[in-house]
Amino acid sequence: xxxxxxxxxxxxxEFLRTFLEDKDYPPSIRDIxxxxxxxxxxxxxxxxxxxxxxxxxRRDREVxxxxxxxxxxxxxxxxxxIPVLGTIAAGQPIPVPTSDRFGNDSDDTVAVTEDMIxxxxxxxxxxxxxxxxxxxxxxxxxxVFLEPAQAASNGEKVAVWLKDRGEVTLKRYxxxxxxxxxxxxxxxxxxxxxxxENVEIQGRFISSLRPSG
Amino acid sequence: xxxxxxxxxxxxxEFLRTFLEDKDYPPSIRDIxxxxxxxxxxxxxxxxxxxxxxxxxRRDREVxxxxxxxxxxxxxxxxxxIPVLGTIAAGQPIPVPTSDRFGNDSDDTVAVTEDMIxxxxxxxxxxxxxxxxxxxxxxxxxxVFLEPAQAASNGEKVAVWLKDRGEVTLKRYxxxxxxxxxxxxxxxxxxxxxxxENVEIQGRFISSLRPSG
DNA sequence: GCGCGCCCCGAACGAATGTTCGCCGCAAGC
DNA sequence: GCTTGCGGCGAACATTCGTTCGGGGCGCGC
Numbered sequence: 001x002x003x004x005x006x007x008x009x010x011x012x013x014e015f016l017r018t019f020l021e022d023k024d025y026p027p028s029i030r031d032i033x034x035x036x037x038x039x040x041x042x043x044x045x046x047x048x049x050x051x052x053x054x055x056x057x058r059r060d061r062e063v064x065x066x067x068x069x070x071x072x073x074x075x076x077x078x079x080x081x082i083p084v085l086g087t088i089a090a091g092q093p094i095p096v097p098t099s100d101r102f103g104n105d106s107d108d109t110v111a112v113t114e115d116m117i118x119x120x121x122x123x124x125x126x127x128x129x130x131x132x133x134x135x136x137x138x139x140x141x142x143x144v145f146l147e148p149a150q151a152a153s154n155g156e157k158v159a160v161w162l163k164d165r166g167e168v169t170l171k172r173y174x175x176x177x178x179x180x181x182x183x184x185x186x187x188x189x190x191x192x193x194x195x196x197e198n199v200e201i202q203g204r205f206i207s208s209l210r211p212s213g
Numbered sequence: 214x215x216x217x218x219x220x221x222x223x224x225x226x227e228f229l230r231t232f233l234e235d236k237d238y239p240p241s242i243r244d245i246x247x248x249x250x251x252x253x254x255x256x257x258x259x260x261x262x263x264x265x266x267x268x269x270x271r272r273d274r275e276v277x278x279x280x281x282x283x284x285x286x287x288x289x290x291x292x293x294x295i296p297v298l299g300t301i302a303a304g305q306p307i308p309v310p311t312s313d314r315f316g317n318d319s320d321d322t323v324a325v326t327e328d329m330i331x332x333x334x335x336x337x338x339x340x341x342x343x344x345x346x347x348x349x350x351x352x353x354x355x356x357v358f359l360e361p362a363q364a365a366s367n368g369e370k371v372a373v374w375l376k377d378r379g380e381v382t383l384k385r386y387x388x389x390x391x392x393x394x395x396x397x398x399x400x401x402x403x404x405x406x407x408x409x410e411n412v413e414i415q416g417r418f419i420s421s422l423r424p425s426g
Numbered sequence: 427g428c429g430c431g432c433c434c435c436g437a438a439c440g441a442a443t444g445t446t447c448g449c450c451g452c453a454a455g456c
Numbered sequence: 457g458c459t460t461g462c463g464g465c466g467a468a469c470a471t472t473c474g475t476t477c478g479g480g481g482c483g484c485g486c
Contacts, residue, residue: 028277028443042464062471137423209422277472
């Protein structure tokens with residue numbers, strides 16, 4: 001727990017937060033003065049110093065409006081915008097939606113908090129169609145996050161491109177001797193068997209998200 | 214697609230973004246000048262006006278550093294911090310963790326993007342223990358989001374408090390004549406039958422989240 | 427060539443902003 | 457009563473910062 005704040009200090013801190021919230025830039029000392037009904041800029045300065053000492057904010061001297069709020073809030077837990085590149089079949093494979101791979105022009109994105117992808121770079125997302133991965137808790141309409149990958153270990157969930165069909169699908173991957181088995185996680189569905197040369201791994205499953213309805 | 218930017222305008226826009234990223238307050242015109250190796254503040258001003266005309270930024274005149282980046286990025290898609298009030302059994306019910314209801318003192322929170330809860334107020338979260346809801350795609354270790362509720366329709370997933378046992382559990386709710394059936398979503402498990410007076414509904418299921426491992 | 431639009435330059439001006447300084451009131455401790 | 461520390465006040469003062477202004481270069485259409 002951090003040091004206690006006086007009433008005015010709490011008030012200023014709260015004002016700081018809300019101001020940042022909707023303006024996206026920090027208030028000047030005189031903004032705070034007006035916003036909190038304080039009669040002198042020096043009082044604001046005084047309490048700002050206190051707030052800084054107590055570790056609530058950081059000030060950048062010689063910079064106007066150089067105030068940052070420290071700790072939890074907007075600092076950590078940043079939002080990452082993940083591009084949703086299209087739809088992927090978990091069921092019957094469906095054609096690759098747009099350009100050569102997945103297409104890169106869509107403006108469709110999902111915002112997730114950083115911890116969903118744990119710092120992996122280049123994560124992308126696909127909308128799931130079908131229920132073939134239902135036993136892996138991936139349902140129709142879910143969004144899956146994938147990271148680019150060219151290879152997979154047995155049992156990993158991957159998005160693969162089936163060259164002969166020109167389609168992509170989400171399955172568990174098993175390399176079995178001279179063939180590849182693409183296994184749905186749905187006991188009512190049959191696996192796909194194909195030649196290794198026919199499959200091109202597009203991405204490795206990271207996590208899924210079920211948009212609330 | 215928005216209007217094209219000249220090289221310098223792109224450079225400035227990029228600088229703006231990265232500056233915002235790590236400082237958390239916008240740069241002054243002279244910051245931009247230095248950062249982009251421009252020889253006059255008026256050039257910066259000129260291009261900033263262009264950027265504003267083209268809809269990339271918004272400037273607040275008569276405010277120093279009054280620059281906001283418009284569009285997708287950091288602007289909307291807010292983060293909500295949901296308190297995680299404890300653990301709930303999806304399996305054998307477990308004792309209510311802390312104080313009278315769920316306890317309200319924990320600092321544990323999960324950050325989610327706004328669209329997970331679609332503006333519902335007072336949403337809270339519980340960590341799931343057990344696999345009794347596995348067929349509803351809720352696994353052990355998942356986090357479920359609930360909204361406060363006192364009643365439920367048949368088939369809804371709810372967190373209920375079993376008075377006689379002093380325990381809470383997550384189940385599907387069915388009112389059947391003189392009794393209540395609490396149905397797990399796991400075919401290997403049996404429902405709980407009990408009297409309506411014995412159950413107190415604590416919350417209605419909204420969505421779940423599987424923290425990435 | 428000439429005008430025009432676009433982009434850049436440097437310097438200066440004035441408004442916005444952070445900081446300092448002397449002074450006051452009040453409560454706690456001696 | 458006196459001192460000391462906290463919190464507040466108001467008025468300068470010194471920087472920081474945004475804006476303006478006269479001017480220049482370059483390419484394009486007439």
